[in-house]
Amino acid sequence: MLRSLFVALHFLTRLPLSAREISLEEVGRAAWAFPAVGVLIGGLLAGAGWLLGHLFPPLLVVALVLALWVAVTGALHLDGFVDCCDALLAARPPEVRLEILRDTHVGAFGVVGATMLLLVKFAALEACISAGEWTALLLAPPLGRWAMVYAMARYPSARSAGMGQAVKGPVGGRSLGGATLLLLPMLIVGPPEVLLSSALAWLFTLLFARWVLRRIPGFIPIAFV
Numbered sequence: 001m002l003r004s005l006f007v008a009l010h011f012l013t014r015l016p017l018s019a020r021e022i023s024l025e026e027v028g029r030a031a032w033a034f035p036a037v038g039v040l041i042g043g044l045l046a047g048a049g050w051l052l053g054h055l056f057p058p059l060l061v062v063a064l065v066l067a068l069w070v071a072v073t074g075a076l077h078l079d080g081f082v083d084c085c086d087a088l089l090a091a092r093p094p095e096v097r098l099e100i101l102r103d104t105h106v107g108a109f110g111v112v113g114a115t116m117l118l119l120v121k122f123a124a125l126e127a128c129i130s131a132g133e134w135t136a137l138l139l140a141p142p143l144g145r146w147a148m149v150y151a152m153a154r155y156p157s158a159r160s161a162g163m164g165q166a167v168k169g170p171v172g173g174r175s176l177g178g179a180t181l182l183l184l185p186m187l188i189v190g191p192p193e194v195l196l197s198s199a200l201a202w203l204f205t206l207l208f209a210r211w212v213l214r215r216i217p218g219f220i221p222i223a224f225v
Helices: 002-012 023-029 031-052 060-073 076-088 093-104 108-131 134-154 163-168 173-189 192-213
Strands: none
Touching: 002 023, 002 031, 023 134, 031 134, 031 173, 060 108, 076 093, 076 108, 076 134, 076 192, 093 173, 108 134, 134 192, 173 192
């Protein structure tokens, strides 16, 4: 259990844990622990927001929390989002979209998508922090990482081989069940808004997955937030 948490932390964050190389198969086997990493990230962001709120003006606090969010994850999810915007929004055949996903260059769709995503995150953070709604900040990262596990467990990989398939390979119903169990305490103890937010996150994941599968033949494992 602790080993899986360590692997998940190593993959999903840039915390200085160890120089040891982690295999992609290990990451897949540790997928059930992804929401636990999200809880740690959410706690770090909420704690930083509360502390910085005593030192700086509100908008500066929001900007610093957003910068911390990007830094602690190494922009892993932002990078994946940029690639998906370039590929999925292009008016190209599925096989060309898959090639665009491999391309390391950023196109216009990726730039616009990243800008809009950061603006939306900034506005959402401002609303949460100004209202003192720390629950939302605690909940968003674990829900995003649960959505990763859900997508890998329920939908096919876009390619039969490669890094994405290596991660997805070990992920199945048990991984999804473990990831869901990690969220249960928050659903049970939290206010009704937590359950509603979780249901909306699942619905968004479901609809997004159906949209993606109409454009490419499967998923590339990335986080949503």
